[in-house]
Amino acid sequence: MNTLYRYNKLNEYYKEKFGERVLKICINGHFTCPNRDGTLSSTGCIFCSEYGSGEHLDSYHNISTQVRNFFNSPRANRANKFIAYFQNFSNTYDSIENLKQKYDSALIDSRIIGLSIATRPDCINENIVQLLHSYTKKYYVTVELGLQTANENIGQIINRCYTNNQFTQAVSLLNKYHIDVIPHIMVGLPTEKFSDVKDTIKFINTHDIQGIKIHNTYVVKNTYLAKMYYSNQYEPISLEYYLYCLTYIITHISPDIIIHRISGDAPKDSLIVPEWNVHKKWVLNGLDKILKNDNLKQGIFFDS
Numbered sequence: 678m679n680t681l682y683r684y685n686k687l688n689e690y691y692k693e694k695f696g697e698r699v700l701k702i703c704i705n706g707h708f709t710c711p712n713r714d715g716t717l718s719s720t721g722c723i724f725c726s727e728y729g730s731g732e733h734l735d736s737y738h739n740i741s742t743q744v745r746n747f748f749n750s751p752r753a754n755r756a757n758k759f760i761a762y763f764q765n766f767s768n769t770y771d772s773i774e775n776l777k778q779k780y781d782s783a784l785i786d787s788r789i790i791g792l793s794i795a796t797r798p799d800c801i802n803e804n805i806v807q808l809l810h811s812y813t814k815k816y817y818v819t820v821e822l823g824l825q826t827a828n829e830n831i832g833q834i835i836n837r838c839y840t841n842n843q844f845t846q847a848v849s850l851l852n853k854y855h856i857d858v859i860p861h862i863m864v865g866l867p868t869e870k871f872s873d874v875k876d877t878i879k880f881i882n883t884h885d886i887q888g889i890k891i892h893n894t895y896v897v898k899n900t901y902l903a904k905m906y907y908s909n910q911y912e913p914i915s916l917e918y919y920l921y922c923l924t925y926i927i928t929h930i931s932p933d934i935i936i937h938r939i940s941g942d943a944p945k946d947s948l949i950v951p952e953w954n955v956h957k958k959w960v961l962n963g964l965d966k967i968l969k970n971d972n973l974k975q976g977i978f979f980d981s
Contacts, residue, residue, distance in 0.1 A: 683968040684927050684975035687888070690935045694817075695790065700755055701762040702747045702789070704740055706779050708766040711800065717838040722825075723901040724835065724863075724894060726947065740782040748786055760791035760817070769796040769805050769820075776808060784816070791817035798822050798847035799839040810854040819857040821890065822847055827880035828873045831866050836901070841880065848884045857887040859937055864922045865894035865914035867905065874922050878929050882979070889934055891926060892941035893919045893960075896949040903949055913951040920963045924973065927964070932976025939964060 691699035713721045747753060761783040792812050812818050824844050826832060851858045862877055896906045905911040923939055940960040953959055
């Protein structure tokens with residue numbers, strides 16, 4: 678851990694690993710999800726919008742055009758190295774042939790040094806992991822896996838349609854092929870208690886993971902969670918409570934894990950609640966203040 682910081686920040690990890698700043702190119706791979714196409718469900722997770730949390734992504738152009746458009750934009754001047762990031766929906770949910778074609782169509786510029794794939798645990802199998810491993814000879818490959826919670830009952834409430842055991846199996850397969858794993862967890866899900874947050878971190882700590890994304894639960898338009906909110910079946914958490922949970926999470930996970938993010942970025946035009954979600958600095962600065970004032974750092978209470 679960089680001694681200047683109280684937790685392992687992703688930007689600093691990239692600088693240490695690659696010698697300079699690295700940015701992600703967020704890509705719409707035009708995937709779907711077994712939780713949306715009728716295989717498991719047709720509604721998706723209750724917090725997920727019709728865009729699969731990809732409202733900001735280009736849904737019109739093919740993958741190569743999206744990448745070229747990025748490099749033709751001012752954003753490409755902010756760094757010299759980039760990671761192709763397949764972000765929304767389940768980016769391993771297709772045939773091996775189609776997956777390879779899609780991934781290859783993103784890796785079209787020598788400045789791209791990494792491939793990051795966001796997906797579901799039940800959309801991971803050995804053939805897919807072997808394909809991903811084939812890219813590791815040239816690229817830094819990571820896989821983001823949705824977990825959200827280790828409470829199986831809450832998992833059913835949010836309609837995630839996969840089990841903790843499927844998450845464990847997916848992590849084990851990725852470990853086998855030495856691919857970095859970044860699970861997503863969410864704080865503030867319906868019926869969740871603080872004990873559930875603690876149990877989720879305890880569960881995460883039993884796995885060999887290399888990074889983590891921590892999100893607060895927010896409500897956006899045209900989701901089932903929005904219906905729950907308007908019918909008084911769901912109440913969002915406060916910023917103070919989220920910071921309390923964040924502090925617990927950071928201090929109880931392994932000191933070696935890279936923190937990829939500590940807040941969720943809801944699109945402003947579709948966010949319903951909580952209002953504080955649009956103020957990312959409140960979360961970043963709030964956590965930094967707590968850790969500094971209480972002299973805390975990542976993993977200080979980690980029980981290996």
